[in-house]
Amino acid sequence: MVYKYALMPIVAWFAAGTLKFMVNYIRFQKQAVNLIGNGGFPSTHSTIMSSTVFLIGLSEGLSSPIFGLGVAVLMITVIDALGIRRAVGKQAKAINRYMVSGQHSEPVLRERQGHSPVEVLGGLSLGLLLAYLFHQI
Template identity: 45%
Template structure:
């Protein structure tokens, strides 16, 4: 049995992915608003730069690498999960978006006021890379803050 001090949990493993998601979401809103030249609340959601999903998983990959080392089994699990998520973001979800566009085009003549399917689902490689960099940056900053470097 350990003491209460040894049971102390490192909250960075819970907070880092949330903070990465928040930072990526704010950056995406800013980028979309600049591109649209207005507050782009209607563009919040799937797709866009940076990828929230990539930011979340890459923040955990980076956090584990920096705190536990790349030899730790959790690092391998995190890399595997990140790989699956980023592949999904670039391929499967992009195909879903293409299907939504085709369905919307087919239903256009019969439009009876129903909402259209969201077509922007996937990410480009640049959006995924931007998400990965965002997540890695957030995790690096959190580790630096914990170590007193920043």
């Protein structure tokens, strides 16, 4: 497949988004539409990056320089999802509590920003599965 590296992130984004919506629909029913975006299972960012990096590793070899670079960027993505973005979500929750106790009647900031380790692991696993399937085509 000529465009496999360009298509992989798009397929991964669609697969992770679809799975995330299905999980949210099972857990929260009609509120699932409001939960579209950052946060949740699986991590879309982790799925997109890992699928592309794993596809490179499977196709070009684990010793290729581009695979090593991909692993480094994937690590930054995972650290960001688990750390910085998760902290932003916690701050938004605290600010929303403060705002609700003041003059605003409903939360203003989106609280679901980062991911739990399970959500990131789900994204990494989905990425590996998608890369393997793409590599077989």
